[in-house]
Amino acid sequence: MKQYILSLILLSLVFSCSKKATPPAPVEPLPAPEQLAWQEMEYYAFVHFNMNTFTDMEWGYGDEPASSFNPTELDTRQWARVAKEAGMKGIILTAKHHDGFSLWPTAYSEHSVKNSPWKNGEGDVVAELAEACKEYGLKMGIYLSPWDRNHPQYGQPEYVTYYRNQVKELLSNYGDIFEFWVDGANGGDGYYGGANETRNVDRTTYYDWDSTFALVKSLQPGIIIFSDGGPGTRWVGNENGFAGETNWSSFRKEQFAPGVGPYQESQYGHEDGKYWVPAEADVSIRPGWYYHAKEDDQVKSLSHLLDIYYKSVGRNANLLLNLPVDRRGLVHENDVAALMELRKTLDQTFETNLALKAEASASAERGTGFQASQINDASNDTYWSAPDGVVQANLTLSFDEPITFNRLMLQEYIALGQRVKSFEVWVKAGEEYVQVDTQTTIGYKRLLRLDDITTDWVQIRITDAKAVPTISNVGLYLAGTEPEVRSE
Template identity: 55%
Template sequence: MNQLAPALLGTCMLAAGLAEAEVKNGVPPLKPVPSPAQLAWHDMEMYAFIHFTINTFTGKEWGYGDEKPELFNPSDFNADEIVKTLADAGFKGVVLTCKHHDGFCLWPTKTTRHSVAASPWKQGKGDVVKEISRACKKYGVRFGIYLSPWDRNASSYGTPEYIKMYRQQLKELATGYGPVFLAWFDGANGGDGYYGGTREKRSIDRSTYYDWKKTWGELKKRQPGAVIFSDVGPGARWVGNESGYAGYPCWATYTPVPLQAGTEPAPGTVRYQLGTEGTVDGKYWIPAEVDVSIRPGWFWHEHENSRVRTPENLLKLYFDSVGRGANLNLNVPPDRRGRIHEEDK
């Protein structure tokens, strides 16, 4: 077993302990150091992504936003089977795609009708988020959320009204489903979409539109223990690729560099490739997450059933991520039944 990851964790704990001792003695602490939430995150090593939404039924990776909610109708959805399979495989947490770029919500949100409430699944009374979060509690794994900042269905996208809607969705997820260990945000923001029927391209200023400090602040008020993941952290950073490896070395310290000088670093507006190795003398403690799928795509597609990663390849992913001081977030997407496909087990 590669010993680098446990060694890194020990170093993190030592740094945090020294910082605490320095504070007690009136000496300014050595910075940056990990927070308690980051230490708990480091200790997990591996958790699983669940990409499951209306794209599972259309065969797309990125839905356009005009997909009919009626398409979402898993024939045998079983949250217990999904989470137990992942827990038995050694994953310490599960991150669910509560909303992808197409805007379809896996819970009966009050913000839009584009959700499971308008689907035939369980006569519109179902709630995937609730069932997955309950199964996580049952099987002793931590629950995380992914809420796409981009929404190709929302007519208000690109206006201030959408930010209100987005924060309300975050509030619903942060208050109705128990503790959240990770809130996951990506930088795919703005572009062409359905947008309530306009079918147009909408551009935003990614560095300012979401006012991320305020948006994340609203989330942290309700989930203070959640680690926030994005291109810029602030809790954990994207490693800069989806190929399944961290750099060697991979520093836990990091200074995000914006694409345009004079702008604020934000998801989708930074030199993300720098996240592969981090910053040796970085300003912030923002360790890396390696996110990669067990299949070529992020959502389940029948034609990819023969292209699932082998056990040998998965072991290599572990060594190239956790073995280099990062955490591994492996995507295992449920099929149209709402179960982990036999080829993925």
């Protein structure tokens, strides 16, 4: 009888230990499933290639003849191959820029490739890129400028119908589109069908963005919509590719419309924002967005590109790096070389996660399923969490032998919301414990560049959070010697 009771007690203990604890309550706002998938892309290409490529301009006036568009070696497969080898996950194409020239044979305008000498008017750049992206396993996005300096009805209600008709063409005929990109430039001087005048619109009301964006989502339910205020992703507020050291994915998007809003706040987000609108950092690999031969020797250096990477992907933003395709219709050799140098350096840096060798512990644990061991199991789907009511906690990585590292990666389990407001990094140096960094937000991913540190003990101290913290991954890496960051 005693043995039977003892067996029941043991079984009860085993059951209670194996029973998974209750997950922490979510902290709103929360990302939609498509936003989570988008965040995991991290790094993808912008391709500015259009009429401006052939007129050597950045913003065309709208009076450029369709005959000017005539690439000699257009090869979207080369674009896709380069992007894939560079580690990018997709390509967003400028299907129509402010000059109004359409890279597909639109049924609603004569100002398009159908009236160009390229392929005798039978070509479709959007279709070719869609096929190339499919071949190389990349996602495809579309930029469609709201402003059109060529269209005679711009500024009138009829133009909005025209714009939406082009939205329907692009989002109905080319397969899955992962992102729809809306520029903030709306209105000004232009050709406008020969009027040659200045036309301004109310950027908040003219396009009826709620209805236009609803149309976009009806055509591509899983799409991410980019504009100054989202709703899927927001502009980071500059064209340097830099997010703020503090960067909340929560955002007061009600204050924004394309071309409207306090964009200086966009690189930081809003801790009290009611909407989940993560930042996208756009920047060109050259000074200009379009190709200019005079900039062939002005491609950003490795040090500059690394700085961009750590200040975008490493600060809870996605990186949209522009490639100005040249007049041949190819990504230029100098750009390709810079991209591959960046890829090689990042691969070498993040090849080995030293944290996987460590024993992880925490000052407080929620229970089974949320232990400290979840932070170095190489999975984004598991996470450590503290008990309810605990917003200050320490995570410690202990090693049998000293390691040397100079890069730290942290990730929150953002499916339940962004929480951490501040944290510190401590290491053991001899018999002393030394603070080596203090920062604010984490979000989907935070990367810190540190001096070389040799230690057998690393501790992350979460000093404040909006609610119970949830950390899915901690990574420690050793980067090789990198060129010094310099302003360019």
